[in-house]
Amino acid sequence: MAVASDRVRSTTIEATEFPELSRAYQVMGVPKVVINDRVQFEGAVPEKDFLGAVLQAVTHPRPR
Amino acid sequence: MSILTERDRAAVRKEFEKLTGPVKLVVFSQELLAGDLCRQNEALVREVAELSDKITVEILNLALDRERAAKYGVDQVPAIVVEGADADDGIRFYGIPSGYEFSNLIDSIVVVSTGEPALSEETLSALRTLAADVDIKVFSTPT
Structure with missing residues (x-):
């Protein structure tokens, strides 16, 4: 994805x-993915779901 | 003493037959912070780079090469930036890429070199329309 965009x-x-760093991001299991410090998930997911998490991280404004 | 076994080398050489464009592995070290890890990381990167003449290595110091570190957004050591010919593709590794992360590093080198991510057309088109920067952190362990 980094190469694509x-x-x-x-x-x-x-x-x-x-x-x-792992403590700061509360890593309990790996792989753990954190996107823009707000959307996160653990474990391998299908490409479609990974993309969904990326889009969620950029489309919803950061809660205040 | 080499880190990679002869079997590892053979497998990586085969993978590197796919390389088309040059790749630079920019390594950040800092003796005072993590000397052992940084030395092991540098040694591993050099062994990988030996397996293809398309790969070059640049070793930088996090404390001394501050401008470069800031440009890459690197603030930890050991770190590796996988950089393509024309631009920084935004791929970084913190820590020694061993075990599962090693194949991830090799895959990253291939994708940066060829400029062909293994993603669906749907994903690629969605990524083209991103309106904001995306920072992805992937926490992993060697096994």
Whole structure:
């Protein structure tokens, strides 16, 4: 997705080497995906659902 | 001592036959923060780069090369940026990409080189209409 769009950046984080980041994002199981720090899910999902999460993260304004 | 086994090398070489364009692996290290991990990461990246003449490596220091780090948005070490010929494709790895993450790194190199993501037409067209930036973090472990 990062290659397909200039707007997308993807960072893969090795959870055991970055315990503080993992704690901050409450990583309990892997893979855990966090999009724009607000939409998140655990486990592998079909491409369609992943796209749905991306669109959800950009279309709904961040709650205040 | 090499990190990759001969079997690993053979498999990656085969995968790298798909490469079409150049790829640069930009590595960020910082001896004081995580010396061992950074050295292992650099060694792994160099071994991967040896397997194709289309891959180059640049090693940077997070503390000294601050402008480059800021440009890439990198604030952790060890980090790897997988960069294509014309532009930064937005792919980063934090931590040593071993186990499952290793195949993810190899896949990323192939996709950046070919510019052909393995995504459906529906996904590609939806991504073309994105109106805001998207930051995806994927937390993973080696096994």
